[in-house]
Amino acid sequence: MRVFVTGASGHIGSAVVPELLQAGHQVLGLARSEESAAALEAAGAEVQRGDLDDLDGLRAAATATDGTIHLAFKHEAMFSGDPAAAIDADRAAVDTIGAALAGTDKPFVITCGTLALAFAGIDGRPGTEEDVLPGGPRIDAENATIALAASGVRSSVVRLPPLVHSSIDLHGFGPTLIGIAREKGVAGYVGDGANRWPAVHTLDAARAYRLAGERAPAGSRLHVVADGGVPFKEIAEAIGRGLDVPTASIAPEDAAEHFSFLGGFVSLDNVVSSDITRELLGWEPTHPGLIADYDEGHYFAVPA
Ligand SMILES: NC(=O)c1ccc[n+]([C@@H]2O[C@H](COP(=O)([O-])OP(=O)(O)OC[C@H]3O[C@@H](n4cnc5c(N)ncnc54)[C@H](OP(=O)(O)O)[C@@H]3O)[C@@H](O)[C@H]2O)c1
Numbered sequence: 001m002r003v004f005v006t007g008a009s010g011h012i013g014s015a016v017v018p019e020l021l022q023a024g025h026q027v028l029g030l031a032r033s034e035e036s037a038a039a040l041e042a043a044g045a046e047v048q049r050g051d052l053d054d055l056d057g058l059r060a061a062a063t064a065t066d067g068t069i070h071l072a073f074k075h076e077a078m079f080s081g082d083p084a085a086a087i088d089a090d091r092a093a094v095d096t097i098g099a100a101l102a103g104t105d106k107p108f109v110i111t112c113g114t115l116a117l118a119f120a121g122i123d124g125r126p127g128t129e130e131d132v133l134p135g136g137p138r139i140d141a142e143n144a145t146i147a148l149a150a151s152g153v154r155s156s157v158v159r160l161p162p163l164v165h166s167s168i169d170l171h172g173f174g175p176t177l178i179g180i181a182r183e184k185g186v187a188g189y190v191g192d193g194a195n196r197w198p199a200v201h202t203l204d205a206a207r208a209y210r211l212a213g214e215r216a217p218a219g220s221r222l223h224v225v226a227d228g229g230v231p232f233k234e235i236a237e238a239i240g241r242g243l244d245v246p247t248a249s250i251a252p253e254d255a256a257e258h259f260s261f262l263g264g265f266v267s268l269d270n271v272v273s274s275d276i277t278r279e280l281l282g283w284e285p286t287h288p289g290l291i292a293d294y295d296e297g298h299y300f301a302v303p304a
Pocket residue numbers: 006007008009010011012013030031032033036050051052053071072073074075111112113114160161162163164165172173
């Protein structure tokens with residue numbers, strides 16, 4: 001297949017592109033800058049120059065290829081006070097590509113996150129692929145994508161855990177938590193730290209995106225999750241070991257000050273099952289789990 005990949009130059013995209021190429025696919029990657037275009041060309045992909053807001057360009061690329069994997073997201077806007085800009089652009093891109101693919105049976109794989117299940121109040125039991133949320137930021141794009149199955153698109157949604165980890169994870173939630181621990185001199189967790197976060201290695205995630213493009217049935221919600229729920233205290237302890245700083249409980253009322261914009265996330269309990277996804281895709285993670293990956297040490301090199 002010739003696959004259109006948005007976000008091809010990002011953390012996860014830069015693993016998805018070689019994964020696709022090594023499996024014999026061709027890649028047309030969206031790049032908004034010279035730097036991203038050069039990185040994609042060096043990886044062996046064709047380049048579609050343009051921005052996520054260039055809906056004509058997205059439509060043309062989706063039409064010209066055999067399937068689309070959508071990873072681009074305006075994280076800068078999301079985390080600098082304009083989340084609506086990021087969420088609306090994502091929805092517009094999904095609607096545009098979805099309409100372009102109607103009636104083609106081509107695969108269209110988009111990206112959401114498992115944390116939405118915790119925000120929706122699913123805690124104390126594993127969230128599953130069968131948990132459908134009524135709506136909200138990013139959930140509207142998820143539900144619109146699933147609905148495309150009825151109009152002849154082999155659509156699927158990858159729900160990623162908040163920690164997608166590897167040596168190429170340079171600015172996700174993991175590096176952010178490590179940066180906070182480095183700055184504060186303490187690796188924190190909220191309360192007793194028994195709340196859990198799921199995780200997956202970037203290379204395992206990349207393989208799941210390829211498999212979703214190749215074989216996910218139309219209308220699939222997929223949990224690309226290896227560790228179903230790591231206690232946050234264990235995450236903090238691994239960060240403390242890596243940085244050689246103490247680990248400490250942070251009172252819930254101090255979480256926003258300590259963890260900055262992550263203050264609203266760090267006490268969530270987000271346990272997630274991926275049984276349905278493993279069965280549907282024939283996918284099993286093979287790369288190190290979160291704590292083993294942190295213990296390899298690559299996250300803790302002193303920044304230049
Ligand atoms: N990483 C995680 O732990 C995690 C967890 C849950 C969900 N997710 C979701 O997974 C997806 C991929 O995440 P990631 O970690 O790979 O993100 P990332 O490293 O921040 O990469 C984002 C990608 O989107 C591109 N992009 C941003 N704004 C754009 C615009 N206006 N026009 C065109 N392209 C634009 C970036 O291009 P440049 O290279 O030019 O900047 C980059 O290729 C996102 O939807 C993210 O929210 C990630």
